[in-house]
Amino acid sequence: MFLSNIETIPGKTITASHGVVSGSTVRAKHVGRDIMAGLKNIVGGELRGYTELLNESRDQAIERMKAQAQQMGANAIVNVRFSTSSVAVGAAEIYVYGTAVTVA
Amino acid sequence: MEAFAPFFPLLIWVVPLVLGFVFGQFNEKRHYRSIHEREKTWLHLPATASRYPLLQGRIARSELVGGSVVVSVDYFKRAAAGLRSIVGGPVKSYESLLDRAKREAILRLKESCPGAHEIVNLRLETAPLSKNARGGIGAVEVFAFATAIYMVEPGVA
Numbered sequence: 609m610f611l612s613n614i615e616t617i618p619g620k621t622i623t624a625s626h627g628v629v630s631g632s633t634v635r636a637k638h639v640g641r642d643i644m645a646g647l648k649n650i651v652g653g654e655l656r657g658y659t660e661l662l663n664e665s666r667d668q669a670i671e672r673m674k675a676q677a678q679q680m681g682a683n684a685i686v687n688v689r690f691s692t693s694s695v696a697v698g699a700a701e702i703y704v705y706g707t708a709v710t711v712a
Numbered sequence: 713m714e715a716f717a718p719f720f721p722l723l724i725w726v727v728p729l730v731l732g733f734v735f736g737q738f739n740e741k742r743h744y745r746s747i748h749e750r751e752k753t754w755l756h757l758p759a760t761a762s763r764y765p766l767l768q769g770r771i772a773r774s775e776l777v778g779g780s781v782v783v784s785v786d787y788f789k790r791a792a793a794g795l796r797s798i799v800g801g802p803v804k805s806y807e808s809l810l811d812r813a814k815r816e817a818i819l820r821l822k823e824s825c826p827g828a829h830e831i832v833n834l835r836l837e838t839a840p841l842s843k844n845a846r847g848g849i850g851a852v853e854v855f856a857f858a859t860a861i862y863m864v865e866p867g868v869a
Binding site: 610645691 | 770833859
């Protein structure tokens, strides 16, 4: 599966388009991470637990999008976009979407 | 000792403020040093926001790459920003925080594809985590994503 965030897959030509595919996850952080983050909030700096959490969720969303594209018979997804929104206190939605295409 | 008792609640406010100032400044300086050093080592991998590669020649392959970082603001900076919001104007303490986060995200993106020759269509997204919620974490996530291009034999246009 080829992925890109531009209109084409560089070096390949698109032969068929299958429409929009998307994947999403809603993740909550756990209390332990939150306590550490609360302490970090005094001195500032990176919240590694959160970085990891969001990376894991993003990977999962991408996997879901890829599965959907595979079902359509596509072998690439172009124009991939990401969006993150906090839907509730302590939970965030990661949404990824793109256009499923066949490239040769 | 008893004469100072009324000031004890003040300590709850002053202690994190001092801790935030000392460690926050220290962390920021250290982070900037690391950013400057790593940016120098990645000068050979140009990143552009344009959709087409600057390099010409045959493209071997491409892939979607990303890098992200979640940063939190320290207690002192938050207090400084609170004071700033009374009179308005630029909030310097947050400007440097977001600048560091964005540069760090781009560096992580580059570190995820060491063999690439060019990064095209670089996009940056900033998302607040638990925005302004009472007792919430004042943190932002910066996510950089782009398409990495690998050339068969790199030549400059």
